[in-house]
Amino acid sequence: MTHSAHHPLPFISEPTATDSAISVRGLTKRFGEFTAVSGIDFDVARGEIFGFLGPNGSGKTTTMRMLTGTIAPQSGSIRILGEDVVASPEKVKRRIGYMSQKFSLFEDLTVDENLRFYAGVYDLPADEFVKQRAYVLEMAGLVGREKELTANLSVGWKQRLALGAATIHEPELLFLDEPTSGVDPVARRHFWDLLYDLAGQGVTLFVTTHYMEEATQCGRLAFMYAGRIIAEGSPREIREQHLLDIGDRDDSGRLRTASIEDVFVRLVTREREEAGR
Amino acid sequence: MMAAMLSRVSAIAAKEFAHIRRDPRTLIAVLIVPIMQLMLFSYAISFDVKAVPTVVLDQDGTSASRAYLQTYRSSDFFAIKGSINDLASVDEAFRNHLAQVAVVVPPGFGRSLAKGEKAQVFVIVDGTEPNAAQLGQAYTVALNQLYDNKVLVKWADRQGFDTTQLGRIEPRIRTWYNPERKSADFLIPGLMVVIIMIVTVQQTAVTLVRERDLGTEEQMMVSPLRLPELMFAKLLPWTLLAFVDMVVIALVGLYYFHVPLRGSVMFLSVSAGFFVFASLGLGLIISAIAPSMESANIIAIMVAFLPAFLLSGFAFPLESIPPVLQGVSYLFPARYMIVISRGVFLKGAGFNELWPQLALLGGYSLLVIALASVLYGRRAAR
Numbered sequence: 001m002t003h004s005a006h007h008p009l010p011f012i013s014e015p016t017a018t019d020s021a022i023s024v025r026g027l028t029k030r031f032g033e034f035t036a037v038s039g040i041d042f043d044v045a046r047g048e049i050f051g052f053l054g055p056n057g058s059g060k061t062t063t064m065r066m067l068t069g070t071i072a073p074q075s076g077s078i079r080i081l082g083e084d085v086v087a088s089p090e091k092v093k094r095r096i097g098y099m100s101q102k103f104s105l106f107e108d109l110t111v112d113e114n115l116r117f118y119a120g121v122y123d124l125p126a127d128e129f130v131k132q133r134a135y136v137l138e139m140a141g142l143v144g145r146e147k148e149l150t151a152n153l154s155v156g157w158k159q160r161l162a163l164g165a166a167t168i169h170e171p172e173l174l175f176l177d178e179p180t181s182g183v184d185p186v187a188r189r190h191f192w193d194l195l196y197d198l199a200g201q202g203v204t205l206f207v208t209t210h211y212m213e214e215a216t217q218c219g220r221l222a223f224m225y226a227g228r229i230i231a232e233g234s235p236r237e238i239r240e241q242h243l244l245d246i247g248d249r250d251d252s253g254r255l256r257t258a259s260i261e262d263v264f265v266r267l268v269t270r271e272r273e274e275a276g277r
Numbered sequence: 278m279m280a281a282m283l284s285r286v287s288a289i290a291a292k293e294f295a296h297i298r299r300d301p302r303t304l305i306a307v308l309i310v311p312i313m314q315l316m317l318f319s320y321a322i323s324f325d326v327k328a329v330p331t332v333v334l335d336q337d338g339t340s341a342s343r344a345y346l347q348t349y350r351s352s353d354f355f356a357i358k359g360s361i362n363d364l365a366s367v368d369e370a371f372r373n374h375l376a377q378v379a380v381v382v383p384p385g386f387g388r389s390l391a392k393g394e395k396a397q398v399f400v401i402v403d404g405t406e407p408n409a410a411q412l413g414q415a416y417t418v419a420l421n422q423l424y425d426n427k428v429l430v431k432w433a434d435r436q437g438f439d440t441t442q443l444g445r446i447e448p449r450i451r452t453w454y455n456p457e458r459k460s461a462d463f464l465i466p467g468l469m470v471v472i473i474m475i476v477t478v479q480q481t482a483v484t485l486v487r488e489r490d491l492g493t494e495e496q497m498m499v500s501p502l503r504l505p506e507l508m509f510a511k512l513l514p515w516t517l518l519a520f521v522d523m524v525v526i527a528l529v530g531l532y533y534f535h536v537p538l539r540g541s542v543m544f545l546s547v548s549a550g551f552f553v554f555a556s557l558g559l560g561l562i563i564s565a566i567a568p569s570m571e572s573a574n575i576i577a578i579m580v581a582f583l584p585a586f587l588l589s590g591f592a593f594p595l596e597s598i599p600p601v602l603q604g605v606s607y608l609f610p611a612r613y614m615i616v617i618s619r620g621v622f623l624k625g626a627g628f629n630e631l632w633p634q635l636a637l638l639g640g641y642s643l644l645v646i647a648l649a650s651v652l653y654g655r656r657a658a659r
Contacts, residue, residue: 068499090501098499102492108299109292120288121500123281149299166496175499 020079021046021173021204022067027076029062036062038227039076044206044220046172049199051218052208053264059227060208064175067206068098081172094122097171101178103162107151111142114150114165122169129168136164139194156187163194173204180211192217212261223264225271235260242267285502289510293484297514307480307518308525311472315465315526328356332367332376335360339387345398349380367401377403378417462537465530466618467591469523473549474556474611477519478581479574481560484511486573489564504653512557519553530622539625548617548631551638555610556581558645565652584609591615610645613638 022044029037037059044050054060065071067078069089078085083092105114115136119129137143140160142153150158159179167174176195180188192214199205207218215221216235223231223238231238242263297303333346349355358376361367370376381399389396400417488494488511497507530536559580567573586592588602589611595603606612613634620626620634628635 070495070498090503093499093501096499098496100492100495102495104491104493104496106292106296106491106493109295113292113295117288117292118500120284120291121497121502123284123501 019046020044021048021081022050022206023077023079024067025077027063027066027078028074029059029066029071030074035227037066037073040224040227040229042222042229042232044204046204047199047202049195049205049207049217049219051215051221052206052224053210053212053215053221054208054224055210055268058224060224061177063224064177064206064208068096068175069093094169095172097166097169097174099162099166099174099176099179101181103158105150105158105162105165108149110147110149111137111153111161112146114161115168118165118168124169132168132170136161136168139197140164155183156190159183159187159191160194163191167198167203171203173206174198176205176207178208178210180209180214188214212259212264215260221260223267225268226275230267230271231263239263281501282506285500286506286510286513289502289507290513293511293514297518303480307476308522311476311522311526312529314472315468315529329354329378330358330374330376331355331378331380332358332361332370334362334364334367334379334381336384337382337386341387341390342382345382345386346380371403380417461530461534462623463619465526465534465536466622467589467615469526469530470552470611470614470618471585471589471591472526473519473523473553474585474609474614475581476522477515477553477556478560478563479577480515480518481512481557482563482567482573482577483570484515485561485564486567486570490570505650508561508649508653512561515557516553519556520549523549536622538622540621541627544627544631545618545621548614548621548635548638551635551642552610552614552617555638555642555645558642558649559610561649562645562652565649580609585611588612589615610638610641613641 020043022042024043025041026039027037027041028035028039040063052060052063062071066073067080067085069080069085069092072089073086076086080092081095085092106117109117112133115133116129119132124132137146140157140163142148142157142161142164145153150161153161163179180191183191188211195205195207195217207214209215218235220234221232221238222229231242233241239260297307331349333349335342335346346357350357355378358370361370361379364381367379367381370379379399379401381401383397383399386396386398485494488497527538531538560577563573563576563580567576584606588595588598588606588609590606591611595606595612598606616634617631617638620631624630
């Protein structure tokens with residue numbers, strides 16, 4: 001059995017939909033004349049932390065909205081947890097979670113009321129809610145503050161509460177849209193620890209960000225630019241491969257050590273030059 | 278399936294009530310302000326005209342003319358501000374706001390009466406004050422009937438200061454259903470409609486835009502929650518509050534202002550249900566198209582507040598507004614409901630008389646809810 005894992009059957013050219021958390025082929029979205037997403041392909045394996053990077057307006061938020069079934073693509077296929085999201089976006093909704101950079105919490109409700117609300121939206125049974133509520137309060141460090149208004153929490157607490165609310169129904173796949181923007185570095189580090197815990201429990205994480213040092217925390221990355229994916233791989237693969245690509249060597253001909261950010265800046269610059277030509 | 282739907286809908290409704298509980302301003306705006314408006318409108322903007330300022334011109338100068346004018350002096354409806362010496366002074370009296378009505382007894386009044394003929398009296402009304410004018414006119418007729426049938430009143434209803442507009446009509450006005458012309462009777466059934474319209478449209482318009490600003494709308498789109506569930510659940514608390522409002526206003530009207538309720542409460546409630554539905558639909562449409570909270574508020578005022586007052590028949594009879602605006606008035610649900618409300622309260626009318634209004638209201642609410650769903654669907658696809 002282990003043998004076959006190393007030698008995939010020859011007629012399977014691409015990873016099949018069922019064994020990956022996300023499988024996207026030829027995904028395209030146009031808004032009028034503007035093509036926001038232009039025929040992209042990628043796969044995310046189960047249990048993976050997948051970083052989705054790109055400057056503002058590159059199409060990453062549009063892609064995420066298509067993946068969550070919020071908007072429909074013009075063409076292409078999306079399989080999430082084995083289900084065809086384009087054909088029936090409702091099927092998978094109970095199994096995915098979403099956390100936005102706005103945190104989506106009701107500031108005039110208490111911690112408890114926010115959790116109760118999202119539990120109700122996901123139709124969580126009462127006993128399940130008791131269990132999950134205890135877990136989330138523990139995780140977010142909000143034990144004893146259940147009755148506090150969300151508005152009174154600092155950004156770091158809100159962020160963790162939002163994560164708790166987004167995972168109250170124990171999703172298999174969690175989408176995070178720039179979850180750490182506006183959060184101080186300490187809280188951001190703490191937040192990533194929580195994400196690793198989730199990944200450790202087998203939850204697949206799809207994270208968009210424009211913090212480059214955050215990107216290195218991900219198992220695998222995709223760079224999006226002008227509606228296309230211009231690089232994909234593990235942070236290390238991307239660094240090595242694209243530094244070679246760009247020919248970034250020092251005087252003695254050795255590859256220069258570069259950060260992910262360097263690679264990203266160079267790739268985008270190159271794309272812009274090509275587009276200008 | 279049903280259980281899951283119920284769970285989602287009640288989660289949202291519970292949250293909406295929590296919002297309302299947490300922000301007493303909303304509750305005050307929805308429950309206390311209508312009562313204040315009711316009091317304010319019923320007293321301050323009372324359409325009861327008493328003591329209409331009046332000048333008299335006695336060109337006859339007989340004991341008969343003096344006796345006739347004495348009836349005006351002793352009436353509560355008129356406040357005699359003085360006597361004038363010629364017709365030209367009428368203009369002056371109107372222009373200076375000294376009077377809104379002028380009673381002119383022409384020469385020969387006493388002689389005609391003595392001969393048993395109909396005597397003539399001119400009553401000139403300042404048409405720039407329509408309510409006062411209308412009621413001044415009505416009071417004069419009533420007064421003359423009391424005084425003597427032999428007095429023929431000639432009317433001059435003055436629009437602005439155009440002295441050529443002398444009418445030669447003999448109005449015999451009788452006000453049915455509200456013989457004392459007590460304005461509370463007329464006002465409260467209408468005011469109920471206006472207040473409900475303002476509360477529901479404004480609150481629904483804002484409540485969904487707020488959700489969008491917070492990013493919670495996006496969050497809900499990702500959840501198993503469906504759009505119709507969200508819309509229904511968001512409207513539920515406001516529907517309830519609108520009904521509470523309606524009952525409170527009706528009770529205040531019945532027991533405090535002694536407005537009669539002659540028709541069927543059941544019919545009124547069913548109609549009100551349709552009306553609330555239509556108003557909420559309007560609010561939903563606004564929240565689908567408004568880019569921000571501010572604009573939602575402004576559009577809500579434009580759509581709910583102004584037409585409810587001006588184009589519903591609440592303040593002015595719809596027949597008296599320009600034809601174009603009469604046409605526009607069909608676009609807002611208040612006009613149908615005001616006819617129903619007044620019909621049920623004052624005339625004791627029911628389904629047999631009011632079914633066309635009810636049908637229009639029903640059709641209207643279906644149309645509005647359908648349009649709101651389409652607009653929402655389109656927004657969501659973006």
